Amino acid sequence: MTDTSAERLGSVSSGNALELRGVTKMFGALAAISDVTLSVRPGERRAVLGSNGAGKTTLFNCVTGDFLPTSGTIRLFGEDVTSFPAHERIRRGLRRTYQISLLFGGLSVADNVYLACRGVSRNRFSFIRPRRGDVLVTRALELIEAVHLTSSRDAMVSDLSYGQQRQLEIALALAGAPRFILFDEPAAGLSPTERGELVAILTNLPSHIGFVIIEHDMDVALRVAESVTMMHNGRIFKEGTPAEIEDDAEVQELYLGGGHG
Amino acid sequence: MAIEARPTAEKSWIEQVAPGWWAVGLILLAMPAFAGDFVLFQVFGWTFVLGMIALSLMFLAGYGGMVSLIQMTVGALGGYMVAILGTSGTALSLGLPWWLYIPAAILIASLFGTLVGALAVRTEGIYTIMITLAIASAFFYFTRQNYGIFNGYSGFNLVVPPQLFGIDWRQPVPFYYLTLVCAALSYAAVVYVARTPFGLALQGVRDNPRRMAALGFSVTAHRVAAYTFASVIAAVGGILLVWQNAQVSPGTAGIPQVIDILVIAVVGGLKRPIGPFIGALIYVLLRVFSPDVLLAFGLSGERFKLLIGMGFLLIVFFSPDGVLGLWEKWRARRAHAVDPLSGAVRDTAGGGRP
Amino acid sequence: MKRFTTHHPVWSVIIAIVVAVILWLIFAPWPAGLEETFGRKRIFLNAVFGGITLGALYFLVAAGFTLIFGLMRNVNLAHGSLYLLGGYLGFEISDATGSWLLAFPVVFIVVAALGLLLQHQVFRRMDGQDLRQTLVTIGLSVVLADIMLWIWGGQSYTILAPDWLSGPVELPVVSGVGKDGQPAWLRFPAVRIAILVAAIVIGVAMWLVLNRSRLGMLIRAGVDDREMLTASGVRIQYVFLAVFAFGAGLAGVGGIVGGTFQSLSPGEDTRFLLASLVVVIVGGMGSIPGAALGALIIGLAEQLGLVYAPTYSVVFTFLIMALVLAFRPQGLLGQGR
Numbered sequence: 014m015t016d017t018s019a020e021r022l023g024s025v026s027s028g029n030a031l032e033l034r035g036v037t038k039m040f041g042a043l044a045a046i047s048d049v050t051l052s053v054r055p056g057e058r059r060a061v062l063g064s065n066g067a068g069k070t071t072l073f074n075c076v077t078g079d080f081l082p083t084s085g086t087i088r089l090f091g092e093d094v095t096s097f098p099a100h101e102r103i104r105r106g107l108r109r110t111y112q113i114s115l116l117f118g119g120l121s122v123a124d125n126v127y128l129a130c131r132g133v134s135r136n137r138f139s140f141i142r143p144r145r146g147d148v149l150v151t152r153a154l155e156l157i158e159a160v161h162l163t164s165s166r167d168a169m170v171s172d173l174s175y176g177q178q179r180q181l182e183i184a185l186a187l188a189g190a191p192r193f194i195l196f197d198e199p200a201a202g203l204s205p206t207e208r209g210e211l212v213a214i215l216t217n218l219p220s221h222i223g224f225v226i227i228e229h230d231m232d233v234a235l236r237v238a239e240s241v242t243m244m245h246n247g248r249i250f251k252e253g254t255p256a257e258i259e260d261d262a263e264v265q266e267l268y269l270g271g272g273h274g
Numbered sequence: 275m276a277i278e279a280r281p282t283a284e285k286s287w288i289e290q291v292a293p294g295w296w297a298v299g300l301i302l303l304a305m306p307a308f309a310g311d312f313v314l315f316q317v318f319g320w321t322f323v324l325g326m327i328a329l330s331l332m333f334l335a336g337y338g339g340m341v342s343l344i345q346m347t348v349g350a351l352g353g354y355m356v357a358i359l360g361t362s363g364t365a366l367s368l369g370l371p372w373w374l375y376i377p378a379a380i381l382i383a384s385l386f387g388t389l390v391g392a393l394a395v396r397t398e399g400i401y402t403i404m405i406t407l408a409i410a411s412a413f414f415y416f417t418r419q420n421y422g423i424f425n426g427y428s429g430f431n432l433v434v435p436p437q438l439f440g441i442d443w444r445q446p447v448p449f450y451y452l453t454l455v456c457a458a459l460s461y462a463a464v465v466y467v468a469r470t471p472f473g474l475a476l477q478g479v480r481d482n483p484r485r486m487a488a489l490g491f492s493v494t495a496h497r498v499a500a501y502t503f504a505s506v507i508a509a510v511g512g513i514l515l516v517w518q519n520a521q522v523s524p525g526t527a528g529i530p531q532v533i534d535i536l537v538i539a540v541v542g543g544l545k546r547p548i549g550p551f552i553g554a555l556i557y558v559l560l561r562v563f564s565p566d567v568l569l570a571f572g573l574s575g576e577r578f579k580l581l582i583g584m585g586f587l588l589i590v591f592f593s594p595d596g597v598l599g600l601w602e603k604w605r606a607r608r609a610h611a612v613d614p615l616s617g618a619v620r621d622t623a624g625g626g627r628p
Numbered sequence: 629m630k631r632f633t634t635h636h637p638v639w640s641v642i643i644a645i646v647v648a649v650i651l652w653l654i655f656a657p658w659p660a661g662l663e664e665t666f667g668r669k670r671i672f673l674n675a676v677f678g679g680i681t682l683g684a685l686y687f688l689v690a691a692g693f694t695l696i697f698g699l700m701r702n703v704n705l706a707h708g709s710l711y712l713l714g715g716y717l718g719f720e721i722s723d724a725t726g727s728w729l730l731a732f733p734v735v736f737i738v739v740a741a742l743g744l745l746l747q748h749q750v751f752r753r754m755d756g757q758d759l760r761q762t763l764v765t766i767g768l769s770v771v772l773a774d775i776m777l778w779i780w781g782g783q784s785y786t787i788l789a790p791d792w793l794s795g796p797v798e799l800p801v802v803s804g805v806g807k808d809g810q811p812a813w814l815r816f817p818a819v820r821i822a823i824l825v826a827a828i829v830i831g832v833a834m835w836l837v838l839n840r841s842r843l844g845m846l847i848r849a850g851v852d853d854r855e856m857l858t859a860s861g862v863r864i865q866y867v868f869l870a871v872f873a874f875g876a877g878l879a880g881v882g883g884i885v886g887g888t889f890q891s892l893s894p895g896e897d898t899r900f901l902l903a904s905l906v907v908v909i910v911g912g913m914g915s916i917p918g919a920a921l922g923a924l925i926i927g928l929a930e931q932l933g934l935v936y937a938p939t940y941s942v943v944f945t946f947l948i949m950a951l952v953l954a955f956r957p958q959g960l961l962g963q964g965r
Contacts, residue, residue, distance in 0.1 A: 100490055115488070117481035120474065128478045131471055132489030138499060139471040185489070341759060393950060397957045400758050401913075404703055404905050405953065411902040412946035419939050529898045533766060540763060577778065583770030590763045 028091050030055040030193050030223045031076065036085030038071050045071040046247040049085070055192070058215075059225045060238035060255075064267070068247040069227045070112070073195050077109050078102050090192065106192030110199055114182040116170045122181055123166045126153040129188035152188075160184040160214055176207035183214060194218075196226040200233045212236050235259060302454060311446040317562060319449050319518055321554045322457035326511030328539040328550035329457075330504040333464055336544040337473060338500045339399060339480030344406040346535045347413045348387040348505045349512020350527030354417070354424060355379035356433060356513050357522050363432030366425050372436035380509045387505025388498060395497040410532045418524040429523025433516050444517060453514055457551065460507045464547045467503065476500050530579075537586045543598025552597050557582070673814050675935040676928065677799075681820040681889070683927025684827035689882040689900050690907040690919045691834060692875025698851040698914020699871050701758045702751060706765040707879050708901030709772035714739045714880025715887035715896070716776060719785045722884075728790040731884050736877040743876025747869050769897065777894050787887040789819040797821055823885050830878075834916050847871060851914040906945060910952045912962025921960055 029052040036049045046068040053059050061069050074080040076087060078099035087095045094102055117125050130149045143150050157163055160180040165173060173181065179199060186194050196215070200208050208230065215237040218224070228234035235241070235255040243251040243264060251264060258264055306314055331345045359368050359375035370378075394405045417424040435443035435452075443452055467473045476496050478486045483493045516522040525531070534557065542553025560582055565575030593599045654676060693707045717738060718731040725731075746768070754760045788794075796815035838844035846867050850857040858864050879900075886896065903926065911922025929948055933941025952960060 099488065103488070103490055109488075115482050115485035117478045117485070119481050120477055124474055124477075128474055128486075128491075129489055131475070132486070132491050138475075138496075140467060142466065142470050185485070188489075393953045397953070400701060400703060400762075401909075401957075403705075403762060405909060407705070408902060408905045408909060408949060409946070411898070411905075412942055412949075415942040416946070419942060421939070529902075530770075533770065536763075536766065537770075574778075577774060579774040580771060580778075583767050583774060587764065587767035587771065590760060590767060594757075594760050594763075 029053060029088070030057070030090055031225070032086075032088040033072075033076070034086045034088075036072075036075055036082045036087060038068075038075055038080055039083045044247050046075070046244075049244075049247075049249055051242055051249060051252070053193075053223055053225060055090070055223050056221050057223045058237060058239045059223075060234035060241045061225055061227050061244060062229075062231065062234055062241060062258075063244035063250070066246075067244040069244055070197065071247075072244070073109065073197055073225075073227065076102075076195060077107065106190060107195070108186040108189075108191040108193070109195040110182045110186045110197055112197045112201060114178045116178060116181060116185075118170050121167050121169055122157060122162055122173070122184075123153060125170060125181055126156050126184045126188065129153075129185040130156070132188070156184045156187050159187060159217070161210055176203050176210075179203060179207075180210070180214070183211075187218075191222055194222060194224040196224055196228075198227055198229065200228055200230045208233055231259075306447045306450060314450040315446040315518070317558055319446075319453045321551065321558045322453035323511050323514045323518060324535070324538060324557065325551035325554035326457050326460050327508050327515070328535050328542065328554055329460055329464060329547060330508035330511070331535055331539045332542075332544050332547060332550045333504045333507070334500055335539065336546075336549075337468055337480065338476050338497060340395065340402045340497065340500070341399075341536070342391075342394065342402055342406045342501070342504075343410055343532050343536060344387060344390045344394075345504065345508040346512075346532045347410040347527045348383050348390075348508040349515060350522065351386050351413070352379045352383035352509035352512040353433070353516030353522040353526060354430070355382050356516060357430035358423065360433070360436075362430040364425055364428075364430045366423070367430065372438070376513070379513060380506060383509035383512065384502055384505040387508065388502045391498045391501025391505075395494055395501070407529075407532070410527065411529060414524050414528050417527075424524075427524065429521060429526070431521040433522055434520055435517045444520070449518065453518075456510055456514060460510070461547055461551070463507070468547075472496070472499070534582075537582060540594075541586060541589050541596050543596030545595055546598055549596055549598045556597065560585070670814065671935060674816070675931045677814070677816050677820070679928035679931030680924065681824045681927075682931055683924040684824045685882060685885050685889075686900075686903045686907050686927055687827050687831060687920050687923035688885060689879050690904040690911075690923055691831070691916055692878040693904040694908045694911070694914055694916070694919045695847070695871050696875045697908065699847055699854075700751070700761075700868055701854065702765070702872075703758075703762040704765045704875070705762060705901060706768040706772060707875075707904055708897035708899070709769045709776070710739055710743070710876050710879040711883045711886065711900045712776060712892060712894075712897040713742075713772060713883065715787070715883025715892040716780050716785065717880070718884035719787050719887055719892065722787055728787065728793075728884075728888070731787070732881055735880045735884055739880030740873040740877030744869055744873040746876075747872035751872070752865060752868070769901075773894065773897055776897075782894055784891040784893040785887060786891045787884060789888050793819045793822055817889070820889055823889065831916065831920055838916060843867070843870065906949050908959070909949055910960060912959025915959070915961045918959055918961035 031051075031053040033049050033051050037047050038045045049068075049072060061072065063069050071080065075082045078094070078097060078101075082095065085095070086093055089102060089105055089107060092105065094105070117128065120128070127149060130152045154163075154166070157166055160183050162177060162180050162184065165177060170178065170181065179202075183196070183199060186196075199215075200211055203211060212233055215224070215226070226234055226237060235258070238255055241253060241255055241258045242249055243258065245267065250267075251258065251261060253261070305318065309318075327345050327349045330348075331342060334345075335341045356375055356379045357364070357367060359370045359378055360372065361367050361369050368375075390406060390409055393409075394402050397405065417429070418427055420426060435449075437443070441448050443449055468477075475486070475491055478489075479491070479493050479496050486496075487493055512526075516526065519526070538553035538557045539550050540553070541556060542551065543549030561578060564578040564581050568575050568577050568581070589596060593603075595602070654673065689707070689711055693704060696702055696704050696707075714735045718735045721731040721734050722728045750764060751761050754764070795818055797818040799814045799816055799821075836844075838848060846857065846864075849860075850864065850867060857867075882900070883892070886892065886900065890896075907919055907922035907926050909922075910925060911920070912918030925948060926945055929944045930941055933944040937944075956962075
């Protein structure tokens with residue numbers, strides 16, 4: 014997919030794509046995340062790992078705007094979005110996939126992706142069917158191609174396998190001109206073959222699109238990421254390259270037996 | 275189709291329609307040649323009209339995920355407006371010309387439907403039935419008590435279509451064609467709109483409003499607009515119904531009538547636009563012929579309500595997708611039928627899709 | 629309530645003023661000017677008390693409806709039919725045995741048993757399919773309505789109140805000044821006061837069960853979060869059975885009440901279904917205090933409307949409902965969803 018405007022935007026903006034400073038989120042007396050400071054450069058591929066309860070999903074929810082952080086700032090491409098509602102962040106190029114796929118069960122794969130493309134474009138009501146060669150229709154087909162679902166293009170979502178649904182979930186996040194994507198456990202429940210496909214899809218994403226991936230499966234995460242942030246009990250515990258993290262003694266102690274959470 | 279990228283010869287819509295449909299269309303067009311006045315007016319006319327109103331319910335329920343019981347009321351309001359703004363046997367009518375009162379009636383009824391939608395869509399889906407039923411009931415009681423506008427209990431009589439082009443549109447053959455054309459147009463409109471960006475977005479809202487909102491769509495706006503679209507169809511159907519009966523009264527949109535539309539839509543099937551018309555035909559046949567059947571069994575002819583209720587319960591129990599659902603299941607089983615002679619699995623999928 | 633007053637000080641003051649005015653109107657003798665503009669105080673009082681007792685009846689019927697919906701997400705559109713069935717059965721029983729009181733337990737048990745049967749044999753098999761359950765209740769209402777029409781015909785039935793309850797009772801409320809200058813007390817049918825008292829007792833009992841018993845705790849938890857309750861391993865189906873049976877029984881008993889101080893005929897099922905719907909929309913889903921508040925408001929609106937603006941009383945009820953839907957869609961006392 015070649016979206017030159019997004020590429021240009023990505024390379025022009027100096028500084029980080031995503032920057033968190035001192036972000037804390039309390040639920041009552043419980044600190045789900047405390048004093049999280051991290052930065053991700055444009056186009057960087059970061060994995061955030063940690064056991065259940067480490068605060069990874071809360072972190073995501075703060076970044077997308079589903080939660081308001083108790084304290085701290087969040088900057089998206091240099092802009093302070095800490096108090097912005099979710100749809101404003103989407104407009105600035107942020108996308109997200111969900112741990113449990115939120116798909117449109119009564120529609121086909123093609124229709125699902127088409128809706129995603131249409132949504133992030135200007136949404137007028139249109140009571141006219143799109144013509145042949147409509148820009149958004151073509152776009153949707155390209156995205157379906159990018160997630161290896163072309164053969165299931167007209168299948169109903171309810172007829173897809175679980176793995177295919179996860180692929181579709183990713184396609185929805187790729188619609189429009191995403192500059193930064195948050196992948197929430199995309200490999201959950203996938204078979205080894207499907208995991209291989211997932212890794213292929215993620216590594217083949219255009220280089221200007223940065224992403225953060227939450228995963229329990231260390232294998233997948235370490236293969237697609239160029240840097241890793243480990244969280245524990247709501248705090249950042251360690252950062253480094255995949256190789257460094259894999260060999261780290263403390264990490265091994267905490268996560269005996271590797272990737273299963 | 276919204277998503278079609280074949281660069282070479284693409285089928286025009288004419289070629290896409292399965293042959294069975296052409297046969298049905300021809301039969302419907304030629305019907306007056308072999309059917310009597312009663313069948314044309316009372317059976318088919320009524321079927322098309324009820325089918326239209328049930329179609330508006332099916333649009334909201336099947337494509338929008340909102341089961342609304344206000345459709346019959348919208349139709350009745352359209353009929354009332356035609357009676358009030360046009361001519362009738364009652365002094366209250368204003369006697370405006372037809373090119374004024376017909377569009378005005380449709381407009382007023384659609385506005386009402388939109389307003390009800392605006393009230394109903396801000397709550398969870400399950401409340402929609404309750405809210406729309408309550409408003410429909412309020413309308414019934416209000417029209418029954420109000421004599422200044424709605425002429426209370428008696429309503430308006432002698433409400434007939436205007437004599438356009440020298441034709442009395444309430445005669446069986448003209449009325450048949452009038453209702454056939456209106457029904458066909460509504461059906462085509464629904465089929466078309468279902469695959470426009472608006473229609474797809476509405477289905478998206480049905481399936482996952484949270485994701486639609488996350489994708490940047492206004493969920494409420496789509497739902498309310500769906501009510502507007504459905505209300506236009508219901509309004510036209512209501513006007514035709516009132517012309518057929520030549521009268522409109524609170525009983526036109528009484529609770530039993532409101533429930534009947536839901537029964538028709540569910541029995542026919544809420545998933546495809548042809549469902550409401552199938553349901554309407556079944557309902558009309560039951561209403562017309564069951565008194566004779568009941569009498570044959572020694573029961574009063576009035577017990578047709580019981581038959582309809584029990585039939586409805588059976589459908590909900592065994593085939594919640596209605597008659598269409600039964601048809602789909604039968605076709606699916608036939609498609610994967612095993613040839614009794616050779617034991618081979620015969621795969622004969624296919625067929626039209628409206 | 630304290631939370632409400634601290635969070636919404638303006639509304640609290642307004643409500644307090646309105647309540648004070650209403651109480652004054654009821655309990656104080658009216659000055660002459662007031663009587664000229666609003667008509668006689670006795671008419672006003674009759675309308676108010678009529679509204680309150682009608683509200684009591686609506687509460688009895690709506691309470692079951694709101695519980696069934698709140699817990700099982702089943703919009704029981706056959707609720708009105710259960711009401712009417714209970715009424716007809718109550719008529720038969722009190723007619724046959726001569727005892728009005730006996731009708732209550734018998735009807736409660738019979739209609740509750742019907743509810744038990746429905747929940748166990750029908751709705752349980754459709755657990756989770758809310759719309760389908762509602763469609764079944766619609767079908768049931770059609771079938772029941774026709775069967776009742778078949779058996780009892782189209783005429784009106786009234787259940788006779790027992791002798792010890794018939795006739796008026798004097799209430800400690802001044803309705804006017806008699807010719808001798810002495811205050812005249814309001815006289816109001818005893819049976820309606822008895823129903824009001826009974827409704828209050830039942831309402832309080834329900835509230836106690838809901839808030840102080842284990843069963844009530846389960847019901848409240850289920851109303852708040854159905855999935856959690858199912859996941860907690862409690863035999864949720866028994867709770868559903870109990871709630872549906874109780875709700876149905878209550879509706880049936882409501883039929884006896886309605887048959888006593890109004891009448892029973894085809895069409896009353898629709899009317900009480902509608903009343904339950906409106907009461908629950910206004911008061912809030914799954915909330916017993918909400919049902920009480922909604923019933924009171926609707927009952928008063930209906931009676932006062934009937935007396936002072938007969939052609940538009942329906943509009944008042946509808947207007948109240950529309951306002952609640954527009955500004956507080958979850959109902960006055962409903963949980964925000």
